Every structure is written in structure tokens, then in C-alpha cells.
Amino acid sequence: MPSTNGTNAVQKSSSWGAIPTSDVARRTFNPIRDILTRPVRPLASPKSSKDLLSLSIGDPTVFGNFKAHPVVAEAVEEAAASYRFNGYPPSVGLAHVREAIANKYTHPDAPLTANDVVMTSGCSGAVEMAISVLCGAGKNILLPRPGFCLYNTIAGSQNVEARLYNLVAEKNWEADIEHMESLIDENTGAILINNPSNPCGSNYTKAHLRAILAVCERHRVPLISDEIYADMVFSGQTFTSTAWLTATVPILTLGGLAKQWLVPGWRIGWILIHDRANAFEHVRQGLVALSTIINGPCALVQAAIPKIFAKVPDTYLPELNRQLESNARILETEINNIPGLNVITPQGAMYVMVKIDLAAFAGITSDADFCHKLKWEESVEILPGECFSYPGTVRLVITPPHDILRAASARIAAFCQRHRK
Amino acid sequence: MPSTNGTNAVQKSSSWGAIPTSDVARRTFNPIRDILTRPVRPLASPKSSKDLLSLSIGDPTVFGNFKAHPVVAEAVEEAAASYRFNGYPPSVGLAHVREAIANKYTHPDAPLTANDVVMTSGCSGAVEMAISVLCGAGKNILLPRPGFCLYNTIAGSQNVEARLYNLVAEKNWEADIEHMESLIDENTGAILINNPSNPCGSNYTKAHLRAILAVCERHRVPLISDEIYADMVFSGQTFTSTAWLTATVPILTLGGLAKQWLVPGWRIGWILIHDRANAFEHVRQGLVALSTIINGPCALVQAAIPKIFAKVPDTYLPELNRQLESNARILETEINNIPGLNVITPQGAMYVMVKIDLAAFAGITSDADFCHKLKWEESVEILPGECFSYPGTVRLVITPPHDILRAASARIAAFCQRHRK
Numbered sequence A, B: 001m002p003s004t005n006g007t008n009a010v011q012k013s014s015s016w017g018a019i020p021t022s023d024v025a026r027r028t029f030n031p032i033r034d035i036l037t038r039p040v041r042p043l044a045s046p047k048s049s050k051d052l053l054s055l056s057i058g059d060p061t062v063f064g065n066f067k068a069h070p071v072v073a074e075a076v077e078e079a080a081a082s083y084r085f086n087g088y089p090p091s092v093g094l095a096h097v098r099e100a101i102a103n104k105y106t107h108p109d110a111p112l113t114a115n116d117v118v119m120t121s122g123c124s125g126a127v128e129m130a131i132s133v134l135c136g137a138g139k140n141i142l143l144p145r146p147g148f149c150l151y152n153t154i155a156g157s158q159n160v161e162a163r164l165y166n167l168v169a170e171k172n173w174e175a176d177i178e179h180m181e182s183l184i185d186e187n188t189g190a191i192l193i194n195n196p197s198n199p200c201g202s203n204y205t206k207a208h209l210r211a212i213l214a215v216c217e218r219h220r221v222p223l224i225s226d227e228i229y230a231d232m233v234f235s236g237q238t239f240t241s242t243a244w245l246t247a248t249v250p251i252l253t254l255g256g257l258a259k260q261w262l263v264p265g266w267r268i269g270w271i272l273i274h275d276r277a278n279a280f281e282h283v284r285q286g287l288v289a290l291s292t293i294i295n296g297p298c299a300l301v302q303a304a305i306p307k308i309f310a311k312v313p314d315t316y317l318p319e320l321n322r323q324l325e326s327n328a329r330i331l332e333t334e335i336n337n338i339p340g341l342n343v344i345t346p347q348g349a350m351y352v353m354v355k356i357d358l359a360a361f362a363g364i365t366s367d368a369d370f371c372h373k374l375k376w377e378e379s380v381e382i383l384p385g386e387c388f389s390y391p392g393t394v395r396l397v398i399t400p401p402h403d404i405l406r407a408a409s410a411r412i413a414a415f416c417q418r419h420r421k
């Protein structure tokens, strides 16, 4: 790559010019990471000197109120002390760990064995591998709008066309089935759903999941079901894993330790292969092949999983869900008291989506503008719906402690008051 | 994707037909993982009933003779017990850990700060990101022959053309500089070298590294220097990191915990960005972007690194190298006693390459055939040079205990004896 810059050529140390990065790196864009690492653009209004209150990242561990169960840490300490998991694991994961995962997630209507489990670097790694194995350059994938932005990042990175199907806020964020169906063509590699949902906090009914499965069935398109928030639902709700509802549609169900076990930093995820129509033989081989590139996640943490599943008491999850729900209700009440903002009641996961009536505010041009000014003037960080391809809303995480949720709500209220028309 | 198989359409459960996997999954082929997971094809000759002796995978931990220093496990146990590393790390790695890595690898002639470090899922993850950021579909990369097969796997997966430059066994596996240079064109994204080398066990002189850097300089092609075996050299040898020898050539130096600290299963690697010609601004951004896809390796193990670097005593590495060398010498002596086999003396790392004089044996058609029959008849597993794009040789790992090295050598001797012309 000769230097294209003639003047630089004189000075030896800069005569290399700028080496371009690859197309793939340029196509890989994560809007959340981008917003959170970029400095706030200065505004004319006075800058808040208060401590930053962050309701932006879906990391429940930052405030200390949500803490992993002691068994979880003990299980890793034991694995480290045993010296038995220092060597390379099989690239798809340790056999006894895959078996423990299969045993936990098997269901009479959707049986699983160790062979149906591929371990990945976080659920992010599962998303990457699932899209990679089913799609690839030139294919398209159907993604939810609003939806977790990593899906778009990964599709973009792999040159897979993202086609966004609408979720309907008024119908508890159900997919617009007609719209979904209209996006399918012969290059559609997969439909991806996320249930319970980030950012929506929705939890689908069996009937709605069946309607989505029927679309897959009609068009013979396999499903990716991101269930990283599996079992994390509020009172009155029941979680249904999509795979339980079909004997035919081939499904890759994605999961991981991050959310339910409160260890997102441990980077453990998995793909569960549901293939009762025997359509995934090549896909299985493809997953094995892809797993050989980075050789799976940390073996120590893999090895902790059987103990985590066996020894974290049954009371843990209901208590976690109860706390999450109580947080969600506080935030919902506080935010709904602010004219111009409207919470769409969540049913699970760790987020609430809030509609902003932009017409109620003076000089706020968009959800991104709202978040930007809020951060500058009130030192509260939340994410614009734009990050989830859904302008006109903002997403708040519900995991901070009650006092922080209240303080953040009060600052948002003051901000809205100040900018009201 | 409608079923293409008319007869299947009758039976609902198989009416899906076989869903094809993506091009990228099909292009992702790891010959080592393939050989090691495939059952041995039955032969006419009697099958050995002896225990399998595996000298195939570069995993020093399997026999228990090479064991991580106690500090290494303690450091992870501490990180787990602290509850401070359960949350998401920054996608490029924890800041204080990147600083510890920078401090360990900084050099007066190649200074590093935390900003120059990107943490990855094993050194494999570093190879993947380095190739991805500098190359991408349609580009080419220069790789060593013989060389670690993951390079080819990853290039293939990314649709990057692998151009193999020759290493010259007689010249201690130095690169054929003329050949290397002849492969460069305007689509060359990077030259990759691996020093000390898997599979060669070579350790390059400063003069040779300078010759390679001169090629990069002349053609303005950046270098990827895989130094996962950094500092692992035998008596009389000095390891030189390539970056120390240039003030201009932009280099991505790859490393990790796997080999020197004997924890390959922990999946921790890193990229060190050496950019004294200021050519890597876009490449840095690209690495950050790529890191957001799976969000870095396990935060617990990341957090163990500062303590590992600070507290593993200085006597540890020389002792490790002494043991490795003693193993290498045993294997070399034993194998060189077998007519038709010839060890190329290694200077570091964990492998020996052995030339096979195929003309000396009856009915052995290739190195792959040699390995296949050896496994069937003697239950000894070694890898054919074919895996490293270098037929006519086999690779043995030197890490098993002395008795296993001797037992394996005796079986190889018996096998060669039996098949001698």
C-alpha cells in the first residue's frame, strides 16, 4: 500500500499514510457503545454538575443492589482451585456442561441433549454465530423494530441485509405478522425474535408465538429465538420458550448466564439447537465449524455452570423477578406523572420503553436530542429509541436502586418541566 | 426456503428439507479440529488395543506435568470472590488490565500504553480480529508455510485470500524473503509472521526479523506478529519481539495467557498496537468496532492478569523453558534414532517438526497416511504436516511427560520398523 500522500513522504515517520481499515470493520457499528463512549457535545444551556445517573446499559450489577448468588462465585472458585479446567475445552463446550444445559432447558415438547448445545462467548457470541450460520453475505434476516441494536451491528458486519419488521406498541409489542411476512423472500436466511424483549420488556403469549411459528412454517424459514431474558417475567406472566410450541420449525434458541445469574462480564452464552424436522444437519456442522475459530468461552466459567444450575436455590429467581418488577413499577409511576412522557408497561426483562410526545416540548427535535440535552443539563443517561430503530421513544433500565430511580425520575421531570411548551 | 425434495413434502416432519448452511460456515474449516474429532477410518492391519498417546494438540495441561503456577488460580479466585468483575467490561478490556499488559510488554524502542491494548477471546480471537481489521473479503494476506492452520481457517472464513510464503527448514525456518516479496500486490492487507513458531519451534534472529520488516517497509504493508510463544525459548536463544526493531512499520503484536501461563482453556488473548508511523488511526477504530461484537473475554480472568504478572515469580519462566527444552531433547534423540525420520531441532515453543523420508517406507503414501496408520496400529496421535500446508513432515508436541514421550517414540519406532522397505 504505497503512501498516497506526497507531502508525507518527506518525513519518514509518517510516510506510511493512513492504512485503511477493512470494509468489515467499517460496517461494524454499535450505536449503544458509540453513544456511551462519545463525549457529550457541549450545549449553550448550563451544564449539570451533579453526579451522572446512568440508566443506559443493561448491566444489572453496576449499583450493587442486584448481586450474583454466592453459589455462582463459589462455583468458579472451585473450578479454578481444581486445576481441571485450565486446558482447552472442546470448541463447542465441555461435554458435561453442555449436558447440564440440555438438562436444564429440555422440555417434553422440545427435548434437548448435550449434542444440541453449542457454547458461545456471551449471548452476543450466540447471536453472531446464529446469524453467521444461517445467513451470510447477500442473504437477509428479519429483525424486530424496536430491537436490540447488536442484531443490526452483527448483520451489518456480516453484510447480511437487516429487514425490520414492526412491533406494535399498542398490542404489547407483538409483531405485525402481515408486515413480517411481507419482508420474506427467497434470500431470507432467518427470522429473529427476542422474547422477553430488550428494549420492550414484553413477554409474548403462546398464541402470538404460534402465529410467528406459522410464518416460519409457511415460508420454510428457520427461527432464531433470543431468550437471554428467559424466565424473567413479572407477576401474572408466564414465559414460554418458542421451541415448546412447534414440532417442525427448526429453531436456534439463544441464552446465557448474563442476565438471570447477574454475571454479564463472564461472557457465557449458548445456542440450543431444536431440529425436530431434521433440517439442521448442515447448520449443526456449520456451528461446529464456526466454533473452532475462537474455541468457545472460558472453560473455568463453563465448568461452574452445573453447580450454578444445581445449587442456586429455587427461591432465587422469583425473588429477582419480584425486585425487578418493583423497580419497574416505581419507574413507571414516576415517569407517567411527567406530562409528555408515557411508559409502555413492561412484563419482564430489565427495561421500560417511554414514548415522548415531542409536540409537548419546545426545542427538542428528537429522542436523541432529548437524551443529549438531558445528559448535559441533568446528568442522567438514558438511550434514545433511535438506538433500537424506534424514534420517538427512550429506553430506561430498571435495575438501579429505588433511590436512584426516583432521583433520575425527578431530574427527568425537572428537565421536561423546563422544556415544556 | 421451500423444500426442494418433492417426495419429502408428503411427510410433514421432514418437509423442511435440509436447510443449507451459509457460505461463511462452509468456508470455515479447521483441519486440526477435523482430524481430531473424526473417527479413525478402519484399516486392514490389526488395530492397536493400547491406550491412546496423544502428541497432537498444543495443550500443555493435559498430562499434569505442566501446571499453572498457584498464583494464577488464586488470582481468579480472588477476582470471583470480590464480586467486582461480574459486570460488563469495556469491549476492548478492563482499563487497569490493559495498563498491566502495556506495562509488561512496553519496551524503550516500542513503547505501549493501555490505549494500545485490545483484549480478545484467546490469541485465536486476536488472530481473527487482526485479519478482519486489516484485510476482509477480496484482500489477501501472506501466511507462513508451514504455519498454524488457524490462520488459513480464519482467512478462508473471511474470504481473504491466503498466500503462503515458504519457510526454509534448512535455514532454521527463516522466511524465503524473495518468495514473500513476490506474493505482495496492491490487495495485500498484511504479512503475518509467527515467532517463536508453531509448528516449527523456530526462534528468529534480529537480522531475520529486520529483513522481514524491510519487506513491509518497502511495500508499505503492515505486519501481524503472532507472539503467543513470546519468551518461550531454549538455552542459547534470545527472544526478540518484532516491534522492538522498527520505528516505522505498523505492527499488531498478538499474545495471550494460554501458553506461557499454562491456561489455554481460559481464552484470554490480546492485540498490542504498535503504530509509531501514525498509520493505524482507522485500524484502531476498526479494532474497537470489532470488539463490540462479543464484548471481550471473561472479565474475571481479565482481572486476574495484573496479579499474575506481578506475583508469578521470576524463576517460573526459566524453569518452564528448561523443562520444555529437556522434553524437546528427549524427543529429538529418540526420533532421530529411527531411520527415515529426521527432527529439525527446535529453539523454542512446544513442538518439533519431523521430516519423513517416504521413500524409506513401503505402502505409506503421505504424511497423512503415516499418521492415520500410526494411530490405527500403535494408538499414537500426531499431526501430519498437511495440517500446516507442509506435506512430508509430522508435528509432535513436546509437552507430555518423559515416559510418554519415550513410550510414544518406541511405538513410532516399532511402526517404522514394521513398514520399512
Ligand SMILES: Cc1ncc(COP(=O)(O)O)c(C=O)c1O
Residues within 6 Å of the ligand: A058, A121, A122, A123, A124, A125, A127, A148, A194, A197, A198, A226, A228, A256, A257, A258, A264, A267, A268, A269, B295
Ligand atoms: C436481547 C439481548 N440479546 C443478547 C444480549 C447479549 O448478551 P451477552 O451479554 O450474554 O452477550 C443482550 C444484552 O444486553 C440482550 O439484551
Ligand SMILES: Cc1ncc(COP(=O)(O)O)c(C=O)c1O
Residues within 6 Å of the ligand: A295, B058, B121, B122, B123, B124, B125, B127, B148, B194, B197, B198, B226, B228, B256, B257, B258, B264, B267, B268, B269
Ligand atoms: C501460533 C499460535 N497462535 C495462536 C494460537 C491460539 O492461541 P489461543 O489458545 O490463546 O487462542 C495458537 C494455539 O495453539 C498458536 O499455536
